[in-house]
Amino acid sequence: MSLVVSNLSVSHGAISALRGIDFSVEVGQLAAVIGANGAGKTTLLRTLSGLKDAISGNATWKDREILGKRPDELVRRGISHVSEGKSVIPELSVKENLILGGIWRGKKSDTAEAINEVVELFPRLGERMSQSANTLSGGERQMLAIGRALVSRPKLLLLDEPSLGLAPIVIEQIFQTIDQLRHRLGLTVLLVEQNAMSALEIADIGVIINLGEVVATGPANELINDPALRAAYLGY
Amino acid sequence: MQKALETLLIGLSTGSIYALMSLALVLVWRSTRVINFAQAGQAMFSTYIGFEIATRSQIFWLGLLFAIVAGALLGAGVDYFFMRVLFKHANSGPALVVAPVIATLGLLGLIRSIVGLTWGGEFKSLTAPASKNGFTFGEVTIPFSPLDSLTIITVAVILIILALLFQRTNLGLALRASAYSPEIAQLAGIRTARTRTIGWAIAGGVGGVAGMLVTSYNFLTPYSLDLLLVFGFIAAVIGGLESMVGAVIGALVLGIGLTIILNYVGTSLVFIGGFSVLLLVLLIKPDGIMARGKVRRG
Numbered sequence: 001m002s003l004v005v006s007n008l009s010v011s012h013g014a015i016s017a018l019r020g021i022d023f024s025v026e027v028g029q030l031a032a033v034i035g036a037n038g039a040g041k042t043t044l045l046r047t048l049s050g051l052k053d054a055i056s057g058n059a060t061w062k063d064r065e066i067l068g069k070r071p072d073e074l075v076r077r078g079i080s081h082v083s084e085g086k087s088v089i090p091e092l093s094v095k096e097n098l099i100l101g102g103i104w105r106g107k108k109s110d111t112a113e114a115i116n117e118v119v120e121l122f123p124r125l126g127e128r129m130s131q132s133a134n135t136l137s138g139g140e141r142q143m144l145a146i147g148r149a150l151v152s153r154p155k156l157l158l159l160d161e162p163s164l165g166l167a168p169i170v171i172e173q174i175f176q177t178i179d180q181l182r183h184r185l186g187l188t189v190l191l192v193e194q195n196a197m198s199a200l201e202i203a204d205i206g207v208i209i210n211l212g213e214v215v216a217t218g219p220a221n222e223l224i225n226d227p228a229l230r231a232a233y234l235g236y
Numbered sequence: 237m238q239k240a241l242e243t244l245l246i247g248l249s250t251g252s253i254y255a256l257m258s259l260a261l262v263l264v265w266r267s268t269r270v271i272n273f274a275q276a277g278q279a280m281f282s283t284y285i286g287f288e289i290a291t292r293s294q295i296f297w298l299g300l301l302f303a304i305v306a307g308a309l310l311g312a313g314v315d316y317f318f319m320r321v322l323f324k325h326a327n328s329g330p331a332l333v334v335a336p337v338i339a340t341l342g343l344l345g346l347i348r349s350i351v352g353l354t355w356g357g358e359f360k361s362l363t364a365p366a367s368k369n370g371f372t373f374g375e376v377t378i379p380f381s382p383l384d385s386l387t388i389i390t391v392a393v394i395l396i397i398l399a400l401l402f403q404r405t406n407l408g409l410a411l412r413a414s415a416y417s418p419e420i421a422q423l424a425g426i427r428t429a430r431t432r433t434i435g436w437a438i439a440g441g442v443g444g445v446a447g448m449l450v451t452s453y454n455f456l457t458p459y460s461l462d463l464l465l466v467f468g469f470i471a472a473v474i475g476g477l478e479s480m481v482g483a484v485i486g487a488l489v490l491g492i493g494l495t496i497i498l499n500y501v502g503t504s505l506v507f508i509g510g511f512s513v514l515l516l517v518l519l520i521k522p523d524g525i526m527a528r529g530k531v532r533r534g
Contacts, residue, residue, distance in 0.1 A: 049423065075425035083423060091416045092409075100413050103406045104425030152425055 002026045003048075003156060003188065008057035008067075010040075010047050016212060017043040021057070023207045023217050027155075030182055030189040032203035032220060034196045034233065040212040041192040042084055045158045048190070049081035050074050061156055075104060080154035084161050086141035088148065090134035094125055097133050097144055101151030111151060118147040121181055139170035143177070150181070156188045163195045171195065175202055196233070200224050208233050242378050243499045244492060249384035251491020252391035256446035257468025258475065258483040259398070260439040265477050266415040267435040268319060274340040276465035277347030278314065278440050280458060282307035283447030284355055287362050287456055296365035296452070300390075303444035311440020314343065315433045348458045359455035368453065387449050394445055395484065398438070402480070411435055467494075470514045476524020486525065 008021040018040045025031040035041050046052040048059055050071040059067050066074060071081065080101075088097050098118060102111030119126035122143040128136065133144060142162050149157060162178065163171040179202040182189050193199035200206050203220040208229065216229055223229055257275065264272040272278075285306040290299025318339060326335040366382040402408035413421040414431045422428045450464050471490045475482025490513060497509040521527060 051419065051423075071422040072425050072427050075423070081423050083419065087420050087423065089413055089417045089420055092413065096409055096413075099406070099409060100421065100424040100426070103410055104427075108406075148424060 002029075003031075003059070003061050003190065005044075005048070005059045006057060008044075008047065008054055008059060010043055010052060010054050012043075018047070018209075018212045021209075021212075021214055023214060025188060025190060025205065027062075027188050028186055029204040030179075030191060030202060031205045031207060032196075032199035033190060033192045033207045033209060034199060034223075035194075035209035036233070037194065038211075039209045041209055042160055044209070045081060045160050045190065045192055046083070049079060049083075049158055051081070051083075072104065075152050075154075078153075078155035079158065080149035080152045080156070081158040082145045082149045082160060082162070085164060086138065087145045087160075088133045088136075088141050090132070092133055093130055094133055094136070094144055095129040097148050098125070098151050101148040104152070114151040114153060118150050121150070121177070122147055138166050139174065142166065142174055146177075146181075150185070154187065156190070157182070159189060159191045161192055161194065163193065163198065171198065175199070178202065197224070238378070239499065242380055243495050245380045246384060246499075247492030247495035248488060249380075249387045249491070250495055251471075251488040252388050253446055253449045253464070254467045254471045254491055255484045255487035256391060256394065256442050256449070257464050258471035258487045259480060260443040260446070261468055261472045262475070262477060262480055262483040263435050263439040263442070265472070267411070267432045268315070268336070270319070270336040270340060271469070272314075272340050272439070273337070273465070274314060274343035274347065275439070275443050275468075276461045277344040277351075278307060278310050279443035279447035279464070280456075280461045281310060281347050281351055282440070282444030283451050283456060283461065284351055286444065286448045287360060287451065290362060290448075294363070296363065296448075299362075300445065300448050303448045304441040305444075307440035307442070307444025307447075308437040309440070311443070312433050312437040314440075315436035318343065319436075320429065352458045355458075357458060359457055361455055362448075362451045364452040383452060387452075390445070390449065394442065398442070398480075401438075407431075407434070411438075467510060470510055473514060474517050474525055476526045479524070479526045482524055482526035489525070 003025040005024065006022050008018055009016070010018040021044065033041050033044060043052060047054050048066065050069050050073065054067050058065065061077065061079060066079065098115045099111055102114055105111065124140055125144055125147055133141065136144060146162070159178065162174050166174065175198050178189065178191065181187065191199055191203065200220045200223060205218065206220045206223040207214060208216040208223065210233060215233065216223060260275050261272060264270060282303040286299040286303025289302040290296050319336065322336055322339055326332050364383050366386045368381050368383050370378045370381045402412060410421065410426045410431050411434065414426055414428045418428045446464060447461055450461060454460060467490060471487035472483050474490060475486030490510065493513060494506050494509055497505050517524065
C-alpha cells in the first residue's frame with residue numbers, strides 16, 4: 001500500500017532524462033526528492049502525474065499502475081500534482097482556481113466544504129477569494145496552488161519546488177504548512193526540492209537524484225548526517 | 237442627426253451578426269489555437285438544415301433551433317474526428333502550426349461540395365421572421381426595420397446565455413480554465429479534451445445562429461456566408477482573438493464602421509474600409525483593442 005517506482009526511464013526525445021529510477025514511499029510518509037537543476041526531478045513528477053510518457057519501467061500507487069494514465073484520471077485516483085512555478089491560473093479569481101479542483105466530483109456542496117477546509121488552512125486566501133489570482137504575492141500563489149490540489153481531496157500529493165522564487169521567510173512558512181497539513185490530512189507527499197536542507201528536515205525519507213539516476217535513498221535524518229552526501233549533493 | 241442614429245442602429249444590427257461569427261472563431265482559437273476557416277462551412281451547413289426546417293414548418297424559430305443543434309453536432313464532430321486525430325499525429329514542428337489550419341480549409345471545401353451536391357447551387361430564400369421594411373413614423377420611413385431589431389434582440393439573448401454559461405457554471409469555468417491553461421486544468425481533474433469538444437460545439441451552434449440571421453436578409457447559397465467569415469475574422473482580430481468580450485466589441489465597432497462607410501461614402505468602399513481597419517489594428521495594436529499592457533502569449 002504505497003507509491004512504488006521501479007526501473008523508471010524517461011527521455012526528452014533523444015536525450016535521456018531519467019534512467020532506471022527505483023524508490024518507494026509508504027502511505028503517510030513524506031519523501032523529499034533532492035537534486036541539482038537538471039537532475040530530472042521535475043521530469044519524475046511530470047511522469048508520475050501523467051503529463052509525460054515513460055519509455056520503460058513501472059510506477060504503482062496502492063498496487064495499481066499509474067503510468068500511461070492521463071492526469072485527470074489520476075486525480076480521480078487520489079493523485080494531485082502541484083506543478084512547478086505556482087500552478088495557478090492567473091486569469092481566474094482565487095475562488096475559481098479553488099473550485100477548479102472540485103469540478104470533477106460534480107457535487108457543488110462537496111467542493112464548497114473542501115474550499116472551507118482550505119480557507120481554514122490558509123486564511124489569507126479567504127480574504128482574497130474574489131480577487132484575480134495574478135494579484136497574489138508569490139507565497140499566496142503557492143498556497144493557492146496547494147489549496148487547489150487539496151480541494152481535489154488527494155491521498156498522494158506531488159509537490160514540485162514549492163519554494164521556487166520565494167523569500168526565505170516565506171519558504172519557511174510553506175515548509176511548515178506542508179508538514180502540518182500532511183499530518184492533519186494523513187497525506188502521502190512526494191516533495192521535489194532544490195532546497196535540500198529544508199526539505200529533508202520535514203521529510204521521512206529522501207531520494208537523491210543526480211543526472212537522471214538515484215544516487216542515494218534512505219531515512220531523511222541519515223542522509224542529512226552523511227558527510228559524503230552533504231559534500232557531493234546537498235551543497236552545505 | 238436622424239441619419240446618424242439610423243446608421244448607428246443598422247450598424248449595431250449588422251455588427252451583432254458579425255459578433256456571433258467572431259465569437260465562434262475566438263472560442264475555437266482560445267481552446268485549440270486554430271483559426272477555423274471551416275466555420276463558414278459549418279455555419280452554412282447548419283443554415284441549410286435550419287432553412288429546410290423553417291421552410292417546411294413555416295416557423296423560423298424552429299429552423300433556428302435546428303440550425304443550433306446541427307451546428308453544435310457538426311462542431312463537436314469536427315473536433316472529435318479531425319482535430320483530435322490531427323493533433324495526435326502532428327505534434328511538433330511546422331506541421332503542428334500549419335496542418336490544422338490547412339485542414340480547416342480542406343474541410344470548408346468538403347462541406348461546400350457536400351452542400352452543393354445535396355441542395356444544388358441555386359439561390360434559396362428564407363422567409364424572414366419579421367419585416368425587412370423600415371419602421372414608419374407618421375410620414376417618415378427609416379431604414380431600420382423590425383428584422384434589424386429582432387436580430388439585435390436575438391443576438392443579445394444568445395450573448396447573455398453565453399455570458400451566464402461562462403461566468404456562472406462549472407462547465408463555463410472548465411472551458412475557461414482549459415483555454416487559459418490546459419495543463420493546470422487537467423491537473424485539477426478537468427477532462428480537457430472533452431471540454432474542448434464542448435467548446436467546438438458551442439462555437440458551431442453560435443455559428444448556426446449567425447448563418448440563419450444573415451440568411452433572413454440575403455439568399456442562401458454554398459458561398460453566401462463567406463463574407464460573414466471574413467468580417468467575423470476581422471472583428472475577432474480587432475478584439476485581440478483571445479477575448480470573448482473583445483470579439484463582441486470588435487464586431488460592433490466593425491459593423492458600425494462599415495455602415496458609416498456604406499451610408500456616407502459608398503458601397504464600393506465597404507471592403508476597402510473593412511480591410512483598412514484590420515490592417516490599422518494589426519499595425520497599431522497587434523494584440524487588439526482590448527489589450528492592456530501585458531498580454532498572455534500563446
